[in-house]
Amino acid sequence: MTDIPAKTRQIAPLRTPTDLGADATRDIAAALTALLADMFALYLKTKNFHWHLSGPHFRDYHLMLDEQGDQIFATTDAIAERARKVGGTTLRSIGHISRLQRLADNDADYVTAQDMLAELAEDNRALIGFLRATHVVCEEYNDVATTSLLEVWIDEAERRSWFLYECTRSNH
Incomplete structure (x- = not known):
């Protein structure tokens, strides 16, 4: 290990080589x-409601x-690693998440089960739109690896949304 203080060491920028362009x-x-x-x-909202x-x-x-939360969490590392593989950087903190997230938090002390499921169904439908918009960006640059992953995540989000919707339907 080096004895040079972190502030004086030369730090190499995080630039992953890629053929996709700047x-x-x-x-x-x-x-x-x-x-x-x-x-x-x-x-976090899914786990909160869980x-x-x-x-x-x-x-x-x-x-x-619980199953849906596990599925959502399983995407996070792959998304972050794709950002790095294409030469970029990604999230660094909870604060960074809060500045970028487009889905609203729910800090209510009590939410009925039906309202929880309906809100999660709506959030998953919104997420599908974000996934599709990201797919368009990746498709524009011929990033087939990311578009392929996004297609799987769209399918997963559609399934979550479907299950949540069906659980909120009345029997009338």
Whole structure:
């Protein structure tokens, strides 16, 4: 280990070599970073509702939200690593997430189970729009690796939205 203080050491910039070009790096990394902020916001809201759920369908909803939270969280590392692989950087803090997230938090002391599911269904539908917009950016620069991943995440978000919607339907 070196004895040189961190403030005086020469630090190499985080530049991952890529053939996509500077404009692609800037635009794709920015789109992925905003998407990552939304994924973390949705993950935390899903876990919040999972932890604070109550009512007659508690077990089924509790397990479904746990599964959905795991699926959302599983995307986060891949999104951040794609931003780095294309030569960009990504999120650095909770504050960074809060500045970029487009999905609203829910800090209410009590939310009914039906309202939780409806809000998560709406958030997943909004996320689908963000995923599609990110896909357009990546497609513009022929970033087929990222577009391929985004297509899987769109399908997963559509499935989450569908399940949540079906759980909120009345029997009338």
